[in-house]
Amino acid sequence: MPIIDIVSTEDIIRRKIRKHCNTxxxxxxxxxxxxxxxxxxxxxxxANNPAAILGDAIKDSSLSNSGIILVCVIILIPINIxxxxxxxxxxxxxxxxKGQKKRAFYIIVIAFxxxxxxxxAIFDVFALFVDLGDNITLEEIIVTTIVDTTASVTLxxxxxxxxxxxxYRRIINxxxx
Amino acid sequence: MQKDFHYYATYCAASLAGYTHDECMEICYSAQFVDxxxxxxxxxxxxxxxxxxxxxxxxxxxxxxxxxxxxxITRIWSSFHFLPYDLHAERxxxxxxxxxxxxxxxxxxxxxxxxxxxxxKDKSLPAVGLAMHVLADTWAHRYFAGTPSFxxxxxxxxxxxxxxGEDGFTERPVQFRHNPSAPDDPEKGIYTNSIHxxxxxxxxxLGHGRAGHLPDYSYARYKYMPAWADYGEILKDNPxxxxxxxxQMIYAMKYLRGMNDSFEKNRYDTETVAPWKDEIQTILxxxxxDACEDWKRLGEKISGKEIDDFDIEKYESxxxxxxxxxxxxxxxxxxxxxxxxxxxxxxxxxxxxxxAGISKIKKAEDTDLSGRSGKKISGGGEDKE
Numbered sequence: 020m021p022i023i024d025i026v027s028t029e030d031i032i033r034r035k036i037r038k039h040c041n042t043x044x045x046x047x048x049x050x051x052x053x054x055x056x057x058x059x060x061x062x063x064x065x066a067n068n069p070a071a072i073l074g075d076a077i078k079d080s081s082l083s084n085s086g087i088i089l090v091c092v093i094i095l096i097p098i099n100i101x102x103x104x105x106x107x108x109x110x111x112x113x114x115x116x117k118g119q120k121k122r123a124f125y126i127i128v129i130a131f132x133x134x135x136x137x138x139x140a141i142f143d144v145f146a147l148f149v150d151l152g153d154n155i156t157l158e159e160i161i162v163t164t165i166v167d168t169t170a171s172v173t174l175x176x177x178x179x180x181x182x183x184x185x186x187y188r189r190i191i192n193x194x195x196x
Numbered sequence: 197m198q199k200d201f202h203y204y205a206t207y208c209a210a211s212l213a214g215y216t217h218d219e220c221m222e223i224c225y226s227a228q229f230v231d232x233x234x235x236x237x238x239x240x241x242x243x244x245x246x247x248x249x250x251x252x253x254x255x256x257x258x259x260x261x262x263x264x265x266x267x268x269i270t271r272i273w274s275s276f277h278f279l280p281y282d283l284h285a286e287r288x289x290x291x292x293x294x295x296x297x298x299x300x301x302x303x304x305x306x307x308x309x310x311x312x313x314x315x316x317k318d319k320s321l322p323a324v325g326l327a328m329h330v331l332a333d334t335w336a337h338r339y340f341a342g343t344p345s346f347x348x349x350x351x352x353x354x355x356x357x358x359x360x361g362e363d364g365f366t367e368r369p370v371q372f373r374h375n376p377s378a379p380d381d382p383e384k385g386i387y388t389n390s391i392h393x394x395x396x397x398x399x400x401x402l403g404h405g406r407a408g409h410l411p412d413y414s415y416a417r418y419k420y421m422p423a424w425a426d427y428g429e430i431l432k433d434n435p436x437x438x439x440x441x442x443x444q445m446i447y448a449m450k451y452l453r454g455m456n457d458s459f460e461k462n463r464y465d466t467e468t469v470a471p472w473k474d475e476i477q478t479i480l481x482x483x484x485x486d487a488c489e490d491w492k493r494l495g496e497k498i499s500g501k502e503i504d505d506f507d508i509e510k511y512e513s514x515x516x517x518x519x520x521x522x523x524x525x526x527x528x529x530x531x532x533x534x535x536x537x538x539x540x541x542x543x544x545x546x547x548x549x550x551x552a553g554i555s556k557i558k559k560a561e562d563t564d565l566s567g568r569s570g571k572k573i574s575g576g577g578e579d580k581e
Contacts, residue, residue, distance in 0.1 A: 033429070034426070034427045035427075037354065037421060037429070041352070042355075083342075117353060
């Protein structure tokens, strides 16, 4: 089709910027979904089997109800912080994908999350070959491996796209000057 | 395009091409009628359903998107509203399935357009009007395909309208919503489009549904990223395109009247339009979703005669009450529609693309668009579903 003929290096760079912006938008949405899924998983686990999260706290009869509530809140705080991190990253990625200028701090958060998930995925792979007793089944390990691997790939690609956009925009700005 | 251009602007172009007022009325009626001749209407007047030149929303909702249903949809929309540009286009690393759809993308000045105009030569006035509708739509609907396809016709949030101002153009993001009952708001940049459906063959991904009615508004200038463009950006300048469409219609109709010996691509009768250019440009640039009144006023100024409003039932009683239906206005339109559909379907099928179904040539001669010498089509082929 005639209008899409690439006529200059700048066209190629602008096309790559649009591609990476699209990646940011799509994967940013995915990261938010990932965070919501993680939070939902914890809530469902807590609803079905509180002992899995609270552990010995609920077996301790010396704890009052308000004590148990305090334990729940303490456990839920890091989960909420993690959820907020996902939403923060996803929101900024989507906004940058739509063309808004965003500070680079969220890229550092992406790198941090990508590192966590990558390490988790590696440990999951090792766990496939290690006997962890009755606490966790093989199916759970396989699913966790898949989810962690997917998450780490998503976050790594998000990181790369955010970096590439900045790199290409710098090139465009340099050429414009 | 919509009624303002298909009906009133075609009248203006026909008048400038030298047709009489009555001839202009027949031509412009036919041009607009292409957007209304659905299977429902044909069933009502007991006419052959093969002559359908459009599908109503309710008909599309009822159409199954299996192979047969998709072929029916593609046959209609590619033949009359999204004339394919290059049935032999190539694309690197593309599968056959993708290429078949890619090759149906509409653009201006195609070989099929030449065939369309030549098909209307020495035919009835409804045939002329039908050809003008197809021609005009190649300008408005360029870069979209007349087959349901997510990977070809989808658009996304990268959609900006270019608003003219004193210092040039301002980019404003287009807000799309899914509310067919609410009118589009050009002032705020809010338009209705079809719902996002990631299913490849959903009817939501037919034609320019994902861009709403923007391609049909003559004032609109916008840039967007179509799904087929591999992150390339399309800049659509409707005022310029519509002006070209208008000038090309005059050139085509002069050929059909016998004033020119041939119809060639990329030729526009700007000379005839020159005295009216400023007025036409003003109408095209005016930010309004319906320019019927303006075009009607211009048409009446050009011809000096009053233009009747479009009435879909105008020729119904003539057709239903006649024993010789082929000699009626609608009969001639039906003949032209079947011929056009057969011609386009044959060429799509000949290129190795089965998206429009199988087509068998009836006549002794046909023309191969790829340039190989062969037989010549004189009245279109017979289609098989």
